[in-house]
Amino acid sequence: xxxxxxxxxxxxxxxxxxxxxxxxxxxxxxxxxxxxxxxxxxxxxxxxxxxxxxxxxxxxxxxxxxxxxxxxxxxxxxxxxxxxxxxxxxxxxxxxxxxxxxxxxxxxxxxxxxxxxxxxxxxxxxxxxxxxxxxxxxxxxxxxxxxxxxxxxxxxxxxxxxxxxxxxxxxxxxxx
Amino acid sequence: xxxxxxxxxxxxxxxxxxxxxxxxxxxxxxxxxxxxxxxxxxxxxxxxxxxxxxxxxxxxxxxxxxxxxxxxxxxxxxxxxxxxxxxxxxxxxxxxxxxxxxxxxxxxxxxxxxxxxxxxxxxxxxxxxxxxxxxxxxxxxxxxxxxxxxxxxxxxxxxxxxxxxxxxxxxxxxxx
DNA sequence: GTCTATACGGGGATAGAC
DNA sequence: GTCTATCCCCGTATAGAC
Numbered sequence: 001x002x003x004x005x006x007x008x009x010x011x012x013x014x015x016x017x018x019x020x021x022x023x024x025x026x027x028x029x030x031x032x033x034x035x036x037x038x039x040x041x042x043x044x045x046x047x048x049x050x051x052x053x054x055x056x057x058x059x060x061x062x063x064x065x066x067x068x069x070x071x072x073x074x075x076x077x078x079x080x081x082x083x084x085x086x087x088x089x090x091x092x093x094x095x096x097x098x099x100x101x102x103x104x105x106x107x108x109x110x111x112x113x114x115x116x117x118x119x120x121x122x123x124x125x126x127x128x129x130x131x132x133x134x135x136x137x138x139x140x141x142x143x144x145x146x147x148x149x150x151x152x153x154x155x156x157x158x159x160x161x162x163x164x165x166x167x168x169x170x171x172x173x174x175x176x
Numbered sequence: 177x178x179x180x181x182x183x184x185x186x187x188x189x190x191x192x193x194x195x196x197x198x199x200x201x202x203x204x205x206x207x208x209x210x211x212x213x214x215x216x217x218x219x220x221x222x223x224x225x226x227x228x229x230x231x232x233x234x235x236x237x238x239x240x241x242x243x244x245x246x247x248x249x250x251x252x253x254x255x256x257x258x259x260x261x262x263x264x265x266x267x268x269x270x271x272x273x274x275x276x277x278x279x280x281x282x283x284x285x286x287x288x289x290x291x292x293x294x295x296x297x298x299x300x301x302x303x304x305x306x307x308x309x310x311x312x313x314x315x316x317x318x319x320x321x322x323x324x325x326x327x328x329x330x331x332x333x334x335x336x337x338x339x340x341x342x343x344x345x346x347x348x349x350x351x352x
Numbered sequence: 353g354t355c356t357a358t359a360c361g362g363g364g365a366t367a368g369a370c
Numbered sequence: 371g372t373c374t375a376t377c378c379c380c381g382t383a384t385a386g387a388c
Contacts, residue, residue, distance in 0.1 A: 020281065020282055021197075021198065021199075021277075021280040021281035021282070022197065022198075022199050023198050023199045023281050024281060024282060100326060100327070101197075101280065103326060103327060104197040104277065104280075104326060105196065105197035105199050105200060106196055106197070106200060108329070111326075111327050111328075111329060114326075114327040115327050115328065115333070118324070118327065118335070119335075122335075132340075133340065133343040133344055133347055134347060136335070136336065136340055136344065137313075137317055137344045137347060137348075139320070140316070140317040140318075140320030140321055140324070140336070140344075141313055141316040141317045141320055142316075142320070143319075143320035143323045143324065144315070144316030144317055144318070144319035144320035144323065145316055146323065147319045147320065147322065147323040148294070148316070148319065150276060150279060150280060150287070150290075151276070151279060151287050151290040151291050151294065152287075152291065157291070159294070159295075159298075159312070160312065160316070164308075164309065164312055167309040168309055168312065168313045168316075171309055171310060171313060171351050172313075174351065175347050175350065175351045
């Protein structure tokens with residue numbers, strides 16, 4: 001039990017938002033998930049707003065790390081971005097979805113963070129591909145993959161496989 | 177005032193879901209938007225579940241129409257799909273987003289409908305492009321455009337312009 | 353068809369004991 | 371740090387008058 005309690009709560013909250021959306025992510029439900037009462041939970045985060053803010057900050061951290069990784073090897077940047085987008089179980093991908101849910105319900109800090117993320121990823125894509133059209137195409141396709149996770153029950157209905165992914169990367173790189 | 181009241185309510189509900197998500201789309205808010213009391217609203221739709229079901233049915237209708245249009249001219253199918261995805265003001269695009277919100281909160285009929293839509297659009301894409309990889313790339317990029325509407329405040333922050341769109345269509349068609 | 357009034361449960365948050 | 375108890379608001383739905 002070396003895990004910090006706050007981190008544990010944020011992880012559980014992320015999972016709730018992914019599976020049930022904002023409406024299904026009540027403090028009651030979250031408290032139960034981490035084995036606390038509602039008041040016990042609110043001891044760690046003063047309010048729901050504080051919880052949301054912390055989640056968004058956590059996402060910003062992970063994105064900064066991700067940008068470094070992606071920039072480190074530009075030749076595999078596209079492949080990396082696609083693969084990451086499909087890695088729905090990763091903390092980063094789950095956080096993106098979770099924060100997206102907050103944005104959809106009117107949290108402007110959430111939408112601003114996601115816009116910043118998009119612009120940052122695009123910069124790397126542009127460096128990697130050298131062409132704005134292809135860079136945007138790659139970015140949008142990756143985001144389309146994330147979007148598709150919304151509509152599949154078991155998160156893997158075979159529409160996009162790893163082979164599909166590899167073939168798409170090849171198609172984009174050859175178009176350059 | 178030839179517009180049917182039920183249709184008017186569904187349109188307003190769609191707008192609410194787009195702008196404020198499910199949590200912000202209460203019956204109170206909807207009733208106020210269409211100039212009714214809550215009870216008056218519930219006279220037209222027995223419950224929230226009935227409202228959701230009607231919304232999903234409306235989407236299915238519009239998708240069927242859209243598939244016919246798209247299939248009618250395969251040479252412009254990709255361009256048509258991209259342009260439609262960016263036409264955030266259209267009833268179809270708004271409904272897709274609205275029903276997506278329902279799916280995110282656990283409505284399985286919503287996710288099933290969206291999956292059916294994806295598969296149907298993919299069929300046409302495949303016919304139009306003749307290659308599974310390019311067809312999926314095109315479909316995902318179009319969906320990425322929809323996804324991006326989530327994170328832009330004024331729905332048009334210049335990341336994807338009509339010129340970008342046209343250039344992407346060209347890139348995909350040349351790759352074939 | 354539309355209203356007011358009301359019942360009922362759930363969600364966020366605080367007080368105070370342990 | 372965590373609990374129980376409580377408060378108040380909001381959301382869904384129904385009853386019954388007009």
